[in-house]
Each structure stands twice: as C-alpha cells, then as structure tokens.
Amino acid sequence: MSGGTASEPARPRHSAGTGAGTLASELGARLTVPGTLEASAAAQQLTGVTLDSRGVQPGDLWCALPGANAHGADFADQAATRGAVLALTDEAGAGACERAGLPALVVEDARRDTARAAALIYGRPAEQLSTIGVTGTNGKTSVTTMIHRTLLELGRASGVVGTSGTSYRDGTGDEHLIGTVRTTPEAPELHGLLARMVEDGVQVCGMEISSHALVLHRADEVVVDVACFTNLSQDHLDFHPTMEDYFEAKSRLFTPEHSRRGVVCVDDEWGRRLAREATVPVTTYATLPGVEADHMAVDIRPDDYGSVFTVVGPDGPIAQRRLRAALPGRHYVANTLAASLLLEAIGVAGPEVDAALGTAGTVPGRMEPVALAPVRGIVDYSHTPDALEQALATLRSVPGTRRILCVMGAGGDRDRAKRPVMGEVAARLADVVIITDDNPRTEDPAAIRAAVREGIPAGSDAEVHVVDGRGNAIDLAASLADVGDTILVSGKGAETGQDIGGIVHPFDDRLHLRDALAARPGSGDPQPDGGH
Structure with a gap:
C-alpha cells in the first residue's frame, strides 16, 4: 500500500458543485452583485467551499464569518x-465584499448556512457513507x-476524523492522511473530507464530534447513522459557562437533526439522563457493578x-459473548464495548469482528506502552481530572506494579479550574508526581x-517535583525509577509537537520516554511492548 501525506487537500478532486442561484434559493439568501448583472452571478457554478481566504481555489464559495x-x-x-x-456572509460583511467586487449571498446566520452550503456543493456526502459520531469528555479518539x-x-x-487528524484507507487499499487542526473540522472542511472519502470508495467513517462543533454548527448537515456518548466530566469550562451548558451541547447529537439512533454509556448520571432525554432511539x-443497561460488561479479568x-x-445469558479490550482498565472495557455496539449498529458483527477488535483495538497515545521492563513506560492522553484518575487507577491495578511516577501538567489557554484538581488527583494516586509543562500556548508555563x-495538599504522601521543561521532567522520572516501577507520562498522548508561546x-x-529509559545506567535496552 502506498502511504499518504498530510499535504493532501481536505476536499474532493472533482466536484459537480451547484449553481449560485440554486444555492441562494436553498438558503433564502439575498444575492448582492457589485457592478455586474445579477443573472450572470446567479449562473456561476460553485465547485468548492472554504473559510480561509488564503486557501481559496478558483470556483470556490468563500464563507466570510464574524469572529471574536x-x-x-x-x-x-x-x-x-x-x-x-x-x-x-452576513449583513456586517456585505459591504466589504461589495468593495472587493465580490458577489455575495447575504444571510442572517452565516456560520449555520456555511454547513448547508458545503453539504449542497459537495453533494451531501454524509448520506453516501455509513457514519458513526462519538461525543464525550473522554474516549472519543479511542472509540x-x-x-x-x-x-x-x-x-x-x-476513515476516521478527529483529534489525531483525518486518515482513511480507500477502496484500492491505499492509505491517506490529511492534517486537520480541530477535533471536529469546520463545516466546509468536514464535508470536503467526507466527499473525498466517497470519491475514493470509503465505506465507513467514524467522527469525533465535540461540544464546540455542535454549538458552532461545524457538524451541521451530517446526520450520523449512529451516535455514541461515552461520559461527561469537567473540561472546556473556558467555553461552556457551566456543566449543564456542556451537557446540553453534547445532547444535541442525540436529536434527529444530528443522528438516527444512539448508543449511550450509563455509568455516570449524565449518561443516564441523556438516555432518558434523547429524542432518537x-x-x-x-461497565460498573449494579448499573442496569441493555448491554453490561461483567466478569472483567486482566x-x-x-x-x-x-x-x-438484552436477552440475558443466551446472548452472552466474550470480548477482549486490547488496553487495560475499565474505561477501555467501556470503549471496547462501545466500539462493538457501534459496529453492530451499522451491520458489522460476528465472531471475526470480535476477534479483530480484540487485537486491533489499540490507540496511539492512549495507555500506549513504550517499554514494559525493567521499568514500565506508558504514554497517555489523559488531560482531564477524570481521565488522569482512570489512567492512574488502571496502572495501579496491573499485576506486579511497584511505584507509579506520574509526569503531568495542564494546557495553557484552556479551562483553568481543572489545574489544581489534576494536581490533587496525581498526588492521591501516584507515588511520585513530576509537574511540568503540557502545551503552555500563550500563558506563562511557571504560572500553570x-x-x-x-x-x-500539604500532608500528601507523594514525592512532588516541579520541573521546567517537559523533556527535563521525563528525564527525571527515568532517573528516579527502579525495577518494577511504572512511569506514566500524561497529557499529550500521540501529539508530536508542543505549543510554547504560539x-x-x-x-x-513516546520517543523522549523511550530514549530516557534506554539511557538509565545499567538498564540496557528497555523491553518493548509485546504487540498489544
């Protein structure tokens, strides 16, 4: 198979497009035409959509939206x-477009109508794929x-669209990788990606759908065949004023405007509430003992x-089957069960599917083993208090674990309230806590x-270090670790860059931890992951 690159465009190679007049009619828009005949502008064929003026291609509809x-x-x-x-654009942007000599469709809510326009111009690609949408504070990328x-x-x-970018294998077996910035791309990019997948013979696309995307209309005009809710815990309170607002945003996915049916984890009260309030089946x-559900994970063993x-x-003992989670911890049992139910919902089920899920169901940067002996090195994306708690509790339960050394921090320009909570979690569940830099972005790393x-707390039993520089912190963890210890480097997972000062x-x-463990005196080469 040939490999793709991140330079591939997030749009189809060919697009039949739609006429400007047809689009204006569909959106109920006012067409403004500076210095030309309206009939000529209405006859223009639109073959692409973009928000970025730097990425405009000839024939594009350019969406000019209000920003902060x-x-x-x-x-x-x-x-x-x-x-x-x-x-x-909207009324506020109409004048600038007229001065530039650019015909414009003027609408009341340009952000909402951007998604409608992209779906029309790219031929409603979401309707030509089996689609799965996953939302939740944690677990979206994993599932x-x-x-x-x-x-x-x-x-x-x-294909898959999410935090790690967009990748897909086409109908001929070739792999494609397209770099995307947001968990859920902006609507023109999302519909362009789906159209490209349709063009290349992709059958199924799984998408991470964030609360931001649901509020800001990025996921509009995509009605997924099945939606999944994994959990809800504190995060993104820099965007959502309250947890109630955060929940309300997530719950939008479980309405007929966004999905046909849902799969909901009821391990937490948010999930139980969503199961009651969803307006789709x-x-x-x-996975928790005593929690009733249509499908329950029991007899969980390492x-x-x-x-x-x-x-x-739902049919009780006669419907029982055995599944394997390729990664440790109850949350990966939940993720594996979710993946199984979602596949079943789109008609992919059977013993061969269960077997494939048990071996292929690993996720880069999610509880990923860098080394298993003499010191176990694990890299995980856990960047919320709940995710960090789950990761540390999971590693504590792995047989043979001695001490846990946790390298952790918090991102800049994001929810500040969770920072001390994450420190408390780390000190409560790890033996050694090394606080360092995550992605400081535009904030002062020392302040974070x-x-x-x-x-x-002042009386914590944990040994605590505060270290400037993420590399220095990982090196310190490797130097402090002894045989049988586990190092968890949390927060960034499979990310290959660190945002400092923009x-x-x-x-x-993963690379830094592997090198640090290999450099330990007398360690030899660390034993790599044995294929899980």
Whole structure:
C-alpha cells in the first residue's frame, strides 16, 4: 500500500458543485452583485467551499464569518484575487465584499448556512457513507480509532476524523492522511473530507464530534447513522459557562437533526439522563457493578496488558459473548464495548469482528506502552481530572506494579479550574508526581505549574517535583525509577509537537520516554511492548 501525506487537500478532486442561484434559493439568501448583472452571478457554478481566504481555489464559495476579534469579510480582497466567485456572509460583511467586487449571498446566520452550503456543493456526502459520531469528555479518539483499526483488520475501506487528524484507507487499499487542526473540522472542511472519502470508495467513517462543533454548527448537515456518548466530566469550562451548558451541547447529537439512533454509556448520571432525554432511539451500555443497561460488561479479568470480559445483552445469558479490550482498565472495557455496539449498529458483527477488535483495538497515545521492563513506560492522553484518575487507577491495578511516577501538567489557554484538581488527583494516586509543562500556548508555563501544584495538599504522601521543561521532567522520572516501577507520562498522548508561546516545537512523549529509559545506567535496552 502506498502511504499518504498530510499535504493532501481536505476536499474532493472533482466536484459537480451547484449553481449560485440554486444555492441562494436553498438558503433564502439575498444575492448582492457589485457592478455586474445579477443573472450572470446567479449562473456561476460553485465547485468548492472554504473559510480561509488564503486557501481559496478558483470556483470556490468563500464563507466570510464574524469572529471574536475581526470579521472574515476583512479579507475579501484576498479571496477575490485568489479566484472566489461568490462570498457567503452576513449583513456586517456585505459591504466589504461589495468593495472587493465580490458577489455575495447575504444571510442572517452565516456560520449555520456555511454547513448547508458545503453539504449542497459537495453533494451531501454524509448520506453516501455509513457514519458513526462519538461525543464525550473522554474516549472519543479511542472509540473511533478502535472502530477504524478493526475495520481495516477486516479489509474494509474506512476513515476516521478527529483529534489525531483525518486518515482513511480507500477502496484500492491505499492509505491517506490529511492534517486537520480541530477535533471536529469546520463545516466546509468536514464535508470536503467526507466527499473525498466517497470519491475514493470509503465505506465507513467514524467522527469525533465535540461540544464546540455542535454549538458552532461545524457538524451541521451530517446526520450520523449512529451516535455514541461515552461520559461527561469537567473540561472546556473556558467555553461552556457551566456543566449543564456542556451537557446540553453534547445532547444535541442525540436529536434527529444530528443522528438516527444512539448508543449511550450509563455509568455516570449524565449518561443516564441523556438516555432518558434523547429524542432518537437509544441503546445503553454499562461497565460498573449494579448499573442496569441493555448491554453490561461483567466478569472483567486482566489479560496480559489488556482485559477480557463478558457482555450480557438484552436477552440475558443466551446472548452472552466474550470480548477482549486490547488496553487495560475499565474505561477501555467501556470503549471496547462501545466500539462493538457501534459496529453492530451499522451491520458489522460476528465472531471475526470480535476477534479483530480484540487485537486491533489499540490507540496511539492512549495507555500506549513504550517499554514494559525493567521499568514500565506508558504514554497517555489523559488531560482531564477524570481521565488522569482512570489512567492512574488502571496502572495501579496491573499485576506486579511497584511505584507509579506520574509526569503531568495542564494546557495553557484552556479551562483553568481543572489545574489544581489534576494536581490533587496525581498526588492521591501516584507515588511520585513530576509537574511540568503540557502545551503552555500563550500563558506563562511557571504560572500553570504553580496552579497545578496548589492542588496538592500539604500532608500528601507523594514525592512532588516541579520541573521546567517537559523533556527535563521525563528525564527525571527515568532517573528516579527502579525495577518494577511504572512511569506514566500524561497529557499529550500521540501529539508530536508542543505549543510554547504560539510556536509548535517538535516533541513526542513516546520517543523522549523511550530514549530516557534506554539511557538509565545499567538498564540496557528497555523491553518493548509485546504487540498489544
């Protein structure tokens, strides 16, 4: 198979498009045409959509949206110069488009109508795929990646859109990788990606759908065949004023505007509430003892670095089957069960599917073993208090674990309230806590470290270090670790860069931890992961 690169465009190679007049009619838009005949502008064929004036291609609809600090229409001259044939904007942006000589469709809510326009121009690609949408504070990437890897193991043409970017295997077996910035891309990019997958023969696409995407209309005009809710815990309270608002945003996915049916984890009260309030048919699942659900994980047992468990279905003992989670911990039991139910919902089920899920269901940067002996080194994306608690509790339960050394921090320009909470969690569950830098972004790294440190009680039994520089912190953990210890490097997972002062510097926790463990005096080469 040939390998793809992140330079591939997030749009189809060919697009039949739609006429400007047809689009104006569909959106109920007012067409403004500076210095030309309206009939000529209405006859223009639109073959692509973009928000970025720098990425305009000839024949594009350019969407000029209001922003926090500026209006997209301020860049109308650049969009016109690059070949945009029409703009989509609101009343506030209409004047700038007119001055640039760019015909415009003027609507009341340009952000909402951007998604409608993209779906029309790209031929409603979401309707031509089997689609799965996953939302929740934690587990989105794990569930979508498990599904994708399982389908690839089964020889299916599959795609995945999410935190780690967009990748897919096409109908001829070639792999494609497209770099995307947001967990859920902006609507033109999302519909363009789906159209490209349709063009290349992809059968199934799994998507992470964030609360931001649901509020900001990024996921509009995509009605997934099945939606999944994994959990809800504190995060993104820099965007959502309250947990109630955060829940309300997530719950939008479980309405007919966004999904046809749902799969909901009821291990927490948020999930139980969603199962009651969803306006699409819902199937529930649970992993906690005493929690009733349509599908329950019971008899959970360790299996090397993973777990095996029994699923009790709605028909009771006669419907029982045994599944394997390729990664340890109850949360990966939940993720595996979710992936199984979602695959079943789109018609992919059977013993061969269960077997593939048990071996292929690993996720880069999620409880990923870098080394297993003499010191176990684990890299995990846990960047919320709940996820960090789950990761540490899971590692504590792995047989043979001696001490746990946790390298952790918190991201800048994000929810500040969770920083001391994460410090408290780390000190409660780890033996050694090394507080360092995550992605400081535009904030002072020392101030973020101090906020995390403030959450650790004065009487904590944990040995605490505060270290400037993520590489230095990982090196310290490796030097302090002894045979049988486990090092958890949390927060960034499979990320290959670190954002400091708005500049992304190359940095991969996995590579640095592997090198640090190999450099330990007398350690020899660390024993790698044995294939899980």
